[in-house]
Amino acid sequence: MPIPTTVSTSTPVAEQGKHVFHITGFSKHMGMGDHDDDGFIRSGNFKVGGYDWAIRLYPDGSFKQWKEYISVYLELMSINVKKVRAAYDLRLVDHSTGLSSSVHKAEPRMFNSRDGSRFAPQTPLFMKRNELESGGYLRDHRLTIVCIVQVFKEPQVSECELRPKIKVPPSDILQHLGRLLETGEAADVTFSVAEQTFPAHRTILIMRSPVFMAELCGPMCEAKTQHVIIKGMQPAVFRALLHFIYTDSLPMMDELSADDRSEMIRHLLVAADRYAVDRLKLMCESILCEELDMQNVAVVLALADQHQCNMLKDACLEFMSSSMDDVVSTAGYVELQRNCPSVLVDALVKMIQWFK
Known part of the structure; x- marks a missing residue:
């Protein structure tokens, strides 16, 4: 029996924002110093995901040993915020094309306003100044930084619900085969049993009985055999044998008395043995044993x-x-x-x- 299954879905919830920071007269900001000298320029605060952020730029690099670089950081400005999970992309605009290209991009990470993790990236090596000048990012002493921030919140989880089920009906192939026997449609062989005729289908017979296979397809039979005479068997028994071959079940025998039913089962056992229909033979044995x-x-x-x-x-x-x-x-x-x-x-x- 299938186990009842419930389903819930977790969907990430994120809010994204973009801030463009223009720095004009960039050359005049040179010589401000490094981190120890507070030699930085900060953008105005912008809000994404309910938190305040800013871009911090060190024109001379944030550390003396990296003064040939500019250092650019995304900074969490909200106060006393311990855990903010966010991804970011710091980009520079090429003024010759108007397009921006990513310089430093990171997957979601945790920001804490109380320690150094409020800054990202954790490296001062943003871009060398000579590359900044040669790459088209400085034009008329103007530098444009674009920062895209994506803040991730608690995922949204749907309520549990039962998984949809598609009910599959039981197999009805045996019913179809039974109707095929009953109607005789597309029959390609007929049997005569005591002057009664039974149309049947060669493929089904040879599939279910090795004796029928030998008689209908073996080297001793004629290629176009379509009519077979069955001797030494009653028509009712042969009809019951065909019913089992097509439906894998015994026919109804409610109209027979107990003695007649027992006699029919005995005759059917003989027929099953004759045509090597082993399961039918065992079913007859089981019935006779019980009775x-x-x-x-x-x-x-x-x-x-x-x-x-x-x-x-x-x-x-x-x-x-x-x-x-x-x-x-x-x-x-x-x-x-x-x-x-x-x-x-x-x-x-x-x-x-x-x-x-």
């Missing part, structure tokens, strides 16, 4: 012996061992004694072995 009584056990024993139904034969012998006195007075036992004496000898030997 054993003093009146039929001898008849069933003879049948089991004749058609190599060893499990059914053992069941008959075990049944007879417990009520032999009653069995010997039946007509079936007399018939068995007259026609199959060897079976009785085997039965007596086994019963003696059981009693030892």
Whole structure:
């Protein structure tokens, strides 16, 4: 049985903003010093995701040993904020084309306004000044920095709901095959059983019975065999055999009396053995085993012996061992004694072995 399954979905929630910071007269900002001299220029505060941010620029580099570089940082300006998860992209505008190109980009990371993690990136090596001048980023002493910030908040999780189910109906292939047998549509072979005719389909028969395969497709049959005469079988039994071959089930026998039904099952066992339909044979054996009584056990024993139904034969012998006195007075036992004496000898030997 399928396990009930519920589904929820987590969706990232992010707010994105962009700030453009123009620095005019860039050359006049040179010589401001480094980090120790507070030699930086800061943009106006801009808000993204409910937090204040700013761009900090060191024209002479934020450390003396890197004075040939400019240092650019994104800075979290909100006070007493411990955890802000954000991604950023610091870009420079090429004034010859008007397009911006990324210089430093980072995936989401944590910002804390109380320590050094409020700055990003964690490197002063943003760009060398000579590359800044040769790359078209300085024009008329004007530098433009673009910062794109994406702030991630708590993910949005949907309420749990049952996973949608598509109900698949049970297989109905056997019903279709049963109707095919009933209507005879597209039949390519017919059987005559005691002057009754049964249309059938060669492919289904050879698929279900190796005997039918040999008879309909083997080297001894004619290539265009379309009509087969069945001897030594009653029409009702052959009809029941075909029903099982097409539907893998026994036909309804409600209209038969108990004795007639038992006789039909015995005949069907013989037919199943004749055409090597093994599952049908076992089903008949099982039914006969469940319905054993003093009146039929001898008849069933003879049948089991004749058609190599060893499990059914053992069941008959075990049944007879417990009520032999009653069995010997039946007509079936007399018939068995007259026609199959060897079976009785085997039965007596086994019963003696059981009693030892």
